[in-house]
Amino acid sequence: MTETQNLNLNDLKVWLERETSSTFVPIHTKAKKIRDEMVKSLDNLVEAAKVLLESSGKEVEKKNMKTLNRARALNKLAHLFIERIRKITVPREVSYDGLKGFAEETKKALLAIEADIRNFFPRISPFFILDRRRFQIVFERTKELLKDMTEFLSKEYIKTKTLEETFKLIDESKSLNLQSANLKQQIKEAENTITAIDNEIAEIKHKMTELSSKGGISQLSQIDAEIDTLNTELKSKLQHLQKPFIKLQSLATHGEGSGLTPEELGKLDKYVENPFEALATEPANYPLLRQILQKLNRLMHEDKLKLKPEKIRKAEQTINNIINQNDVASLYERCVHARMRRIQLLESAELAETKSDLVRLRGLIEGQERRRIHFESEKNLAEKAYTQTSDRIRNHKSQMEKNIQTFLGRNVRVE
Numbered sequence: 001m002t003e004t005q006n007l008n009l010n011d012l013k014v015w016l017e018r019e020t021s022s023t024f025v026p027i028h029t030k031a032k033k034i035r036d037e038m039v040k041s042l043d044n045l046v047e048a049a050k051v052l053l054e055s056s057g058k059e060v061e062k063k064n065m066k067t068l069n070r071a072r073a074l075n076k077l078a079h080l081f082i083e084r085i086r087k088i089t090v091p092r093e094v095s096y097d098g099l100k101g102f103a104e105e106t107k108k109a110l111l112a113i114e115a116d117i118r119n120f121f122p123r124i125s126p127f128f129i130l131d132r133r134r135f136q137i138v139f140e141r142t143k144e145l146l147k148d149m150t151e152f153l154s155k156e157y158i159k160t161k162t163l164e165e166t167f168k169l170i171d172e173s174k175s176l177n178l179q180s181a182n183l184k185q186q187i188k189e190a191e192n193t194i195t196a197i198d199n200e201i202a203e204i205k206h207k208m209t210e211l212s213s214k215g216g217i218s219q220l221s222q223i224d225a226e227i228d229t230l231n232t233e234l235k236s237k238l239q240h241l242q243k244p245f246i247k248l249q250s251l252a253t254h255g256e257g258s259g260l261t262p263e264e265l266g267k268l269d270k271y272v273e274n275p276f277e278a279l280a281t282e283p284a285n286y287p288l289l290r291q292i293l294q295k296l297n298r299l300m301h302e303d304k305l306k307l308k309p310e311k312i313r314k315a316e317q318t319i320n321n322i323i324n325q326n327d328v329a330s331l332y333e334r335c336v337h338a339r340m341r342r343i344q345l346l347e348s349a350e351l352a353e354t355k356s357d358l359v360r361l362r363g364l365i366e367g368q369e370r371r372r373i374h375f376e377s378e379k380n381l382a383e384k385a386y387t388q389t390s391d392r393i394r395n396h397k398s399q400m401e402k403n404i405q406t407f408l409g410r411n412v413r414v415e
Contacts, residue, residue: 004411009177012400012414013170019408020163027160031094034149038106039090041142046085048135053078055131070124074132077116081135084109095168096153096161103149110143166403173396176389183386190379197372201365208361211354223342230335231276237328238275240314241296245272247305248296258304259295268292279328280335286328293319 007015017024052074059071088105091098117139121132211217238245245268252258252265260268267288270278282288297319299305300312307315321327397414404412 004413006413006415008415009170009173009397013167016163016166016170016404020160024160024163027156028094030152031096031099031157034145034152035091035094035099035102038102038142038145038149041138041145042085042088042106044138045135045142046082048131048138049078049081049085051131052128052135053082055128059127067127070127073120074124074128077120080116081113084112096157096164099149099157100153103146103153106142106146107150110139110146113139114143162403162407166400166407169396169400169403173393173400176393176396180386180389180393183382183389186382187379187386190375190382193375194372194379197368197375201368201372204361204365204368208358211357211361217354217358220342220345223338223345226338227276227342230331230338231274234275234279234328234331234335237322237331238271238318240311240318241293242272243311244296244300244305244307244315247307248292248299251299251304258299260292264288264292264295276335277339279332280339282332286332289328290323293323 056071056075056078059067060075088109089102091102117136121136124132212221248258248260249265249268249272252260252268258265267278267282270281271289271292279286279289296305297316300307300315318327400414401412404410
């Protein structure tokens with residue numbers, strides 16, 4: 001079994017150049033020579049076309065009717081020849097792909113020129129014979145060089161194509177390693193920033209907790225909890241009036257004969273929506289509630305509300321308890337007292353300052369959370385790019401190992 005050789009990526013190019021120099025260097029040197037010869041031949045072809053351009057231009061200036069049309073045709077052809085040749089891209093660095101592309105562009109240009117020579121040179125005869133012959137000699141020489149280049153590519157240079165690809169993969173992998181290291185650093189910096197932001201948010205929240213535990217906020221929370229309890233207790237007291245209240249609302253709003261004043265109707269709406277607020281804002285002995293209940297009782301007896309007997313019985317009992325037994329008197333006092341304490345607390349300077357501090361701190365948290373989202377997004381993008389780069393490096397290394405095995409018959413592992 002062939003032993004696998006471990007090679008570091010940074011040392012791989014030097015090792016591969018040493019191992020393949022006897023094969024690669026001569027072929028690469030020949031490729032440069034062929035490229036340079038082709039460039040020189042194309043330059044000569046341009047010069048030959050310039051001669052055609054100059055000769056035909058002189059004849060056009062003479063305006064000799066015998067040669068004018070042919071001179072114009074040749075002048076136009078010479079311009080086309082030069083333009084096509086100058087469009088060919090010459091590779092600065094010799095490589096298989098670069099030389100192949102050079103050959104393909106040159107072939108395309110020469111085929112177009114050859115077609116023009118075949119179609120138009122006979123029509124220009126017998127004029128400009130020497131110049132046309134000189135151009136065709138250079139043209140044929142260029143065609144021969146193209147044939148040599150094509151044969152070289154297919155028979156000799158193709159052998160080192162895999163090797164060139166491997167050198168390219170080595171350079172790309174080194175560049176990708178630098179990108180990977182930079183991305184890894186970006187991820188680490190983003191993580192550190194996110195951690196710092198989380199710590200800042202935790203610290204701000206701790207300050208908010210401390211502020212919330214202070215007298216004003218704490219008392220407000222206690223009063224709000226007390227108000228919720230009172231509201232629940234009051235709803236329980238008025239539960240058998242809920243349906244009659246809604247029926248009375250509907251009658252007062254859409255029907256006739258409810259007997260409610262606008263003030264009473266407004267208060268009724270509050271008793272339906274928020275019993276605590278409705279009762280707590282009543283004057284002593286809650287006169288509006290009493291008036292509403294008395295009118296409600298009358299309308300039930302008159303069957304204006306279309307309630308079931310059991311509903312009427314329970315409602316009448318509740319009305320009697322409130323009006324005659326003062327069933328909500330104690331609850332009324334507690335509601336008024338709780339509302340008053342809440343108003344006084346809300347108007348205190350201490351609570352206003354604490355609330356202002358809490359608003360400011362909440363703003364700081366929102367700002368930090370926006371920063372966190374930004375850096376989290378940057379981190380995710382860097383992690384995605386890091387994964388993609390790592391995959392490309394891994395694929396490059398695998399391909400390099402396969403290429404070396406194919407070219408040299410050796411098993412290597414690129415580290």
